[in-house]
Amino acid sequence: MRITPPHADIDIYSDGFAKHDILSRERESRNLSELVENIDEPLVIALDGAWGSGKSFFLKCWVGAHKIENKGKATTIYFDAFENDFLDDPLIGLTGVLADRMEKAKKPKDALAMVKTAAAKLWRPALRIGLAMGTAGASEAVGVVADAALERTEDELIEQVNAFWEKEDGKRAAMAEFRAALVKLTEPDDDGVPTKKFVFVVDELDRCRPDFALDLLEVMKHFFFVPGVHFVLGVNIKELLNTVRSRYGDRVDAETYLQKFVSVSLTLPDRSGYRGYPNSVATKYFEEMSRKMDINKNIADIVIVLITEFPAFRFQSIRQAQRVLTEIALIADPKKSIKNNVYGYNYTLASLILMKHGKPDLFRKAVSAELAYEDISRFIGLPASVTEESTFHSQVADYAWRSLLAPDTVDKNKKGFRSMWGGLGSNWPEDVIENLLNDYLNPIALIDEALTP
Known part of the structure; x- marks a missing residue:
């Protein structure tokens, strides 16, 4: 497995875009x-x-x-x-x-x-x-x-x-x-x-x-x-x-x-028509490289959902996409437990990774246990009241983050959503964020993060 996206082996003067271009340029x-x-x-x-x-x-x-x-x-x-x-x-x-x-x-x-x-x-x-x-x-x-x-x-x-x-x-x-x-x-x-x-x-x-x-x-x-x-x-x-x-x-x-x-x-344009909707070329790059790097598919798929459904999560550059790819590849998981994690855990982990490399102020709040549901709701643009009439992904985000940050405001038996926390049932995963940080994200920092005071 690679920890960085592979560089295209371009033969200068002999190759063009036909062989290498994944960004439609x-x-x-x-x-x-x-x-x-x-x-x-x-x-x-x-x-x-x-x-x-x-x-x-x-x-x-x-x-x-x-x-x-x-x-x-x-x-x-x-x-x-x-x-x-x-x-x-x-x-x-x-x-x-x-x-x-x-x-x-x-x-x-x-x-x-x-x-x-x-x-x-x-x-x-x-x-x-x-x-x-x-x-x-x-x-x-x-x-x-x-x-x-x-x-x-x-x-x-x-x-x-x-x-x-x-x-x-x-x-x-x-x-x-x-x-x-x-x-x-x-x-x-x-x-x-x-x-x-x-x-x-x-x-x-x-x-x-x-x-x-x-x-x-x-x-x-x-x-x-x-x-x-x-x-x-x-x-x-x-x-x-x-x-x-x-x-x-x-x-x-x-x-x-x-x-x-x-x-x-x-x-260079930042968008290309793709799958019926305008999509950031960095998103397209992420999808292609995640397959070539053979990184954890569960996490990569959720990242793609988040960056395509919520504009606030979208990559601002290919460089940002590269860093998220490296972060996923570097996650230490000797027991392959991520593959067995229920959806809620992987959803939260993917969200934290995107915050770390796109919204560091929110990530720092998560690290210091100061993150509130209102911070997330405002960041991703959830409606003031999420109902069954709201989009499916808005309902998922609302349910997941309320579960973690405002459990008293959640319908713990909401049909179709309770299973995202698996067998935890009504015992809400209050320590999920702390555990994910300690198990996966805190042990490794990319070099510029490690040098930042």
Whole structure:
């Protein structure tokens, strides 16, 4: 059994959405492809969403789907910013993946050579070049330097680059040469309109070191801003704004700063038509992953009932769904007693798990034995008076929580509901919440919960 949802094994550039998509996002994939294909001027698209909203999964599928499923002509280039933020200069990583992708896509060798040579000149510091030459083969970025050197020795390359900088006014000239090389790659027609396009997909930008993330934006703007070259950024705009403020101070207008770099902001929809009603994609994700993880079916099924019937319980993100899945998987149950629990116990356990990861203030009240029936009733939106005319799930919720928190107000012999507490009969389970917390939820805390004071 797994304790975390399995990650899709996506073969970048070879797979699309058809093989992996469980969230019905083919439409958004087509829209993004149409956008990058129809625009010639440099375009930076921010795919905005909170951590755990599915941005990375979408982008990894889209780089292949653009040609395979959407019949796009632009060459997509995937760049994991988080994996590369150990580098001093984002330009090294970007030119490295560009060169690697062009070679695999069998782009013209003369244009490829121009890009590599121009890139090597941009990395002026002799120490950096010398280090790269000394570790050639260690990374794609190093490969660019090594290829640019051709048959030259390390000393000859350093001498050549230093001479260039002294003669050509340094980085400004190198930048112009690099841009010219990119333009050549786009094969512009006689009117300067690119006939070939490149789309850099920059994933995990919101997980990078703050300085690296902002430096990457600057590199995009100054070095890659040529017609036919687009960027799609997987990012949480809110967190990126905080990054800007952390570098430049609270007085800076962070929104205006980002507008210099980002042309368009897109979001992934949170809903998909499914089983006849609009359903959160996080709910659909939970259903699919609960089957793949082989977690306790009794608890998972009740979670699905609660999140589909009561809006207050619904997941706010895929990340929240992942945490609930992990919580269920981590429940210590050596005697498999959960499988034998009567419905009322499992109903309460599923509710507590959802509170823990969606409504922590209520969960804390449950832990401190301060939770009242009115708290639950108000939270899930039960009517002031639940009757036989109320929905079935409202009646179940009312009966269950009154049994636990206000037993004196319950008809203990209500037909069809008394069995949810099994053989306990009229002896109401006053200690159910405390027992469930002690037996299943309190012994294990996910790491961020354990570190929270």
